[in-house]
Amino acid sequence: AIQLTQSPSSLSASVGDRVTITCRASQGISSALAWYQQKPGKAPKLLIYDASRLESGVPSRFSGSGSGTDFSLTISSLQPEDFATYYCQQFNNYPLSFGGGTKVEIK
């Protein structure tokens, strides 16, 4: 099974900061990676798919990059509504898997 390691597991940042979260796969997954945002008590929301494609309706301050084993999610200017937990997911091989999550908190 493919393991996804996210880092950091949590971070504190201020509104307006540039934030980058990384996701490393235990083996190559091409570009079969998605990023989700989850707020407490809510379902996950798709942000990025195929490593770098922005889901419709998602603000352009979110971007994704990478392929193979190393991926990143960047928020160019953190907004108050962006404080949440972010997960990566690989869909290249079954069983599919999620990273452990990165909690973005207010500094």
Added chain:
Amino acid sequence: VQLVESGGGLVQPGESLRLSCAASGFSVTNNYMTWVRQAPGKGLEWVSVMYSGGSTHYADSVKGRFTVSRDNSKNTLYLQLNSLRPEDTAVYYCARNFYDRSGPSDVWGKGTTVAVSP
């Protein structure tokens, strides 16, 4: 486009439950459909997928105990949970995938809670 899960509850170890996921605005036969769960205070865990053609895949942790099915006439997906264990306690989400793809999931329900306790 909407997904609404139901059927969760409190059960004892070894018992069974059937979760439902009612879809509206699209057909569950046109997309791969996914179940994901989240234990209290923990991260997301992929559980299963049903292809538009009816094939299925499962996480190792539930293989042989959980079964996905669907009722095309009701446009509803089901997850049968048998031989439940305390570690199956979680919010269970149903999600729609991009057409005939293993991922990603672009539409999610609000979830239904399963608690397994003596």
